Amino acid sequence: MSPKPGWEKAAPEPAQKDDSQLRQKKMLAEHYTRLENAPRTGEKNVYTFVPGNLTELLRSFDLLPVLPEINALQSAMRGKSREYISLAEKAGHSEDVCTYVKCDLGMKKSGNVGPTGQKLPDPDLLLLSYTGCFTFMKWFEILQREYDCPMVMLHVPYQGGGAITDNMRQYVVSQLREKVIPVLESVTGKKFDEDELRERLRKSAQAEEDFVHVLESARNRPSPIDSYFGGVYYIGPIFTAFRGTDAAVDYYRELRAEVDERVRLGKGPVLPDGELEEEKFRIVVEGPPNWTHFREFWKMFSDEGAVAVASTYTKVGGVYDLGFRHDPDHPLETLADYCMGCYTNLNLPSRVKMISQYVRDYQADGFLINSVKSCNSFSAGQLLILREVENACGRPGGFIESDLVDPRYFSAANIKNRLESYFQMIEQKRGGAPGAAAVGEGGGR
Numbered sequence: 001m002s003p004k005p006g007w008e009k010a011a012p013e014p015a016q017k018d019d020s021q022l023r024q025k026k027m028l029a030e031h032y033t034r035l036e037n038a039p040r041t042g043e044k045n046v047y048t049f050v051p052g053n054l055t056e057l058l059r060s061f062d063l064l065p066v067l068p069e070i071n072a073l074q075s076a077m078r079g080k081s082r083e084y085i086s087l088a089e090k091a092g093h094s095e096d097v098c099t100y101v102k103c104d105l106g107m108k109k110s111g112n113v114g115p116t117g118q119k120l121p122d123p124d125l126l127l128l129s130y131t132g133c134f135t136f137m138k139w140f141e142i143l144q145r146e147y148d149c150p151m152v153m154l155h156v157p158y159q160g161g162g163a164i165t166d167n168m169r170q171y172v173v174s175q176l177r178e179k180v181i182p183v184l185e186s187v188t189g190k191k192f193d194e195d196e197l198r199e200r201l202r203k204s205a206q207a208e209e210d211f212v213h214v215l216e217s218a219r220n221r222p223s224p225i226d227s228y229f230g231g232v233y234y235i236g237p238i239f240t241a242f243r244g245t246d247a248a249v250d251y252y253r254e255l256r257a258e259v260d261e262r263v264r265l266g267k268g269p270v271l272p273d274g275e276l277e278e279e280k281f282r283i284v285v286e287g288p289p290n291w292t293h294f295r296e297f298w299k300m301f302s303d304e305g306a307v308a309v310a311s312t313y314t315k316v317g318g319v320y321d322l323g324f325r326h327d328p329d330h331p332l333e334t335l336a337d338y339c340m341g342c343y344t345n346l347n348l349p350s351r352v353k354m355i356s357q358y359v360r361d362y363q364a365d366g367f368l369i370n371s372v373k374s375c376n377s378f379s380a381g382q383l384l385i386l387r388e389v390e391n392a393c394g395r396p397g398g399f400i401e402s403d404l405v406d407p408r409y410f411s412a413a414n415i416k417n418r419l420e421s422y423f424q425m426i427e428q429k430r431g432g433a434p435g436a437a438a439v440g441e442g443g444g445r
């Protein structure tokens with residue numbers, strides 16, 4: 001069955017669609033069609049999370065991944081999240097609960113129709129990969145009550161000390177070997193095939209190489225990409241259901257060639273209203289985007305000639321630009337390292353270091369924090385990050401607030417106001433005006 005019209009509404013996109021973007025749409029459409037047909041074809045699926053996902057391992061068992069966070073953000077882009085959140089709140093979930101959770105529960109109560117307008121199958125397994133967010137545990141406790149299926153948890157230690165030790169690695173590997181893999185074997189009836197896993201990890205590393213090349217293209221002036229709003233599209237396959245597949249390898253190879261061509265032609269990124277004519281501001285962005293007003297939010301930046309040259313959100317499902325690649329020679333160890341290395345599993349000093357490095361490496365004019373109400377994994381410590389990064393790199397920080405998928409927390413006038421003040425401050429700094437402070441919390445508004 002082909003995707004329904006809802007799909008077209010699901011993702012507000014840049015004005016011009018490149019071949020890679022069309023390819024990604026096709027990949028997603030095929031994936032959701034397989035999921036819709038799963039009750040008839042017998043294909044099995046697993047609900048799991050983006051950070052610390054074990055896609056290569058799941059695919060080696062012929063399992064189709066379903067990512068509830070992706071469903072939630074796509075529901076917001078389709079204008080459904082208000083209704084879904086309201087249903088969850090009526091069922092007793094407090095206003096303070098992460099809105100991804102409430103959106104997902106509301107979607108389930110409304111028939112579990114996914115991003116393409118096609119019904120999602122019930123899970124055959126819940127795989128709780130726990131990377132740094134306590135909400136993950138509560139979320140899957142709720143889903144466990146909703147569905148009649150097994151659940152397995154992979155506990156991923158937080159990088160509190162700022163590094164992965166061998167003990168931490170072995171702790172994750174032993175859980176994979178003794179808990180996760182036996183459950184996957186039992187759910188699918190298939191024996192673990194380490195050679196197949198190695199082959200998938202090899203493909204992951206190939207795609208990751210091209211993905212990093214795309215991210216690093218933003219070092220050019222003008223940057224050929226927007227690494228936050230545009231970056232959302234680039235992370236699609238590698239953060240969701242496709243790492244370790246030929247489709248992902250082909251997608252990133254094609255994307256890389258397109259971006260290289262833009263560099264060759266000296267072009268800036270494609271924005272909601274067409275190509276950027278003049279790159280006026282280069283900024284680094286910390287925090288997830290708002291999904292309910294994605295296009296409007298993006299336009300507030302593009303109207304100012306502001307391009308995100310790096311972002312932390314594009315590292316939430318894996319940090320590759322600092323050198324990590326999946327290693328087929330150490331299949332379980334590399335999965336452990338991947339899980340422990342996701343952005344929200346890093347301590348605050350590591351996050352400060354990363355953002356400061358981005359500001360310097362990408363010659364950014366400043367950095368901006370979008371603090372989302374829902375997500376403590378991101379928001380806790382962001383004011384500290386603001387001060388520390390300013391001190392470390394001497395560039396002005398800005399602070400705005402919104403939410404992931406709850407439209408009640410998107411105040412367009414307030415955000416636009418702060419952004420305009422922020423970009424004015426950068427202009428003043430360029431002109432040598434003294435004493436410019438952070439815009440937003442505690443700064444000049």
Ligand code: SF4
Nearest residue numbers: 098133135375376377
């Ligand atoms: S609190 Fe943040 S990391 Fe945790 S589930 Fe919600 S959005 Fe994801």
